[in-house]
Amino acid sequence: AQAVVSAHRVALDFWLGRPDAHSFPIKSWRRLTNRALATAGARLTEYRDPAGLPELRQAIADHLSAARGVSVSSDQVIITAGSQSALNLVARLLVREGTPVATENPCYQGAAFLFESHRARMVPVPVDEAGLDVEQLPRQGVMLVYVTPSHQYPLGFTLSLERRLKLIDWARRCGAYIIEDDYDSDFRYRGSPLTALMGLDHYGCVMYLGTFSKSIGAGLRLGYLVVPKALAKAARSAKALLDNGHPWLDQAVMAEFIRSGAYGNHLRRIRQLYCERRDCLVEALHRHFGDVCLSGLESGMHLAWHLPEQFPSAPELQALALRKGVGVYSLSSGAAHDYGGCGYSDRTVVLGFSSLDEHRIRAGIQGIADAWADLPAMSRRSSGARAAALVVSSRRPASGSHRPSRSGRPPRP
Secondary structure, eight states, X not given: OTTOOOTTSOSEEOOSSOOOGGGSOHHHHHHHHHHHHHTOGGGGTSOOOTTOOHHHHHHHHHHHHHHHOOXXXXXXXXXXSSHHHHXXXXXXXXXXXXXXXXXXXXXXXXXXXXXXXXXXXXXXXXXXXXXXXXXXXXXXXXXXXXXOOSXXXXXXXXXXXXXXXHHHHHHHHHTOEEEEEOTTTTOBOSSOOOOOHHHHOSSSOEEEEEESTTTTOGGGOOEEXXXXXXXXXXXXXXXXXXXXXXXXXXXXXXXXXXXXXXXXXXXXXXXXXXXXXXXXXXXXXXXXXXXXXXXXXXXXXXXXXXXXXXXXXXXXXXXXXXXXTEEOEETTTTTEEOOSOOSOGGGEEEEEOTTSOHHHHHHHHHHHHHHHHHSOHHHHHHHHHHHHHHXXXXXXOGGGOOOOXXXXXXXXX
16 A cells, blocks of 8 residues: 555545546547548548537437447437536526426536536436335426436446336336436446446436446547437527537548457457456455445446445545545545435445556555554444434335445346
8 A cells, every 4th residue: 555645645545537547548539530631632621510419429429329228310410528528518408497307316516517507407216226216206396306326426226127118118108308418338347238227218318328438438538428319400400599500520530440349459458357356345345344245246347335323424525545645535525415305425435446556555545444443442342322313313214225336246137
């Protein structure tokens, strides 16, 4: 744990959703960039379609068909500057003051705050091991529901197939739209991925958000929104009002990166790398803390650690770890938002593993263990008493109760 330094500087950072910096496909990217520039012609000086480069939209449509079971035309694909940009476009299309928008609770902070900025009326819906509890959705009056079904943010649960079908049927009956944020579905480590909601939708009620920020890098600023055919024209018009499109060169390179098969090869390499890092993190947690309670292991770039009763609260553990130069995050610090009563916020920390090599993962967990060991016995007892009281007060009703996985095994939908 030599890399661990001062209390106020994060030397070992388990931040969420950060790709491995050394895995960027620099050689392929440079080669494809040079090739695109050699044939650019007037494309570097002309305004392009605000909806995005046709070649990239088609490449994305083909990729979604093969990887996510989503069959769409390129006209339904709109290129954005990442997921947040896509959410903003959806809000511009469908949200007005007072529009009811349902969301998972807890949920991605960026989505919650964006809809609130459009003066939506937020309707939080609880989640459990099978994802969003569809039975808790209002029977009418909701215009949109925002979900992260492949790897619920921040807890990592996977929305079960049964609930996916129920959610689509609910949207059909209510005349609502589902926003499917598939932010890190490229990283599935166990079993076959469930078909995306949009691939199961026969009624035109699902909008699909994708991003290259997790698989390639956030600096690229490329994502996409896939809309039902009935919304395609309106979405393209709304996009034109927001901006005049995105850099042609980045889009051209990304399109060829996908079409050439290089993107698929890149995903296979980093999927294996992240799987090894996840395993390293789980093993380190077991070594230092025994029978840890984890969720979100089947996929994604982070997991959730549900703290034992003798531990301090999540914010307190975050502060203790920081003294050893280790960054771990409570839900609110990890870009998640709790509308109240979810039962996880004070007793769960989230740990990203994708950007740290195995040596740094082990050193980071060692740092947390050292911070815990440094606490005087009396402080440990008082932390445990506070934790027990919080656990009792935050328990959900038994009818909706689900426990995350123990022994490192992921929860089964």
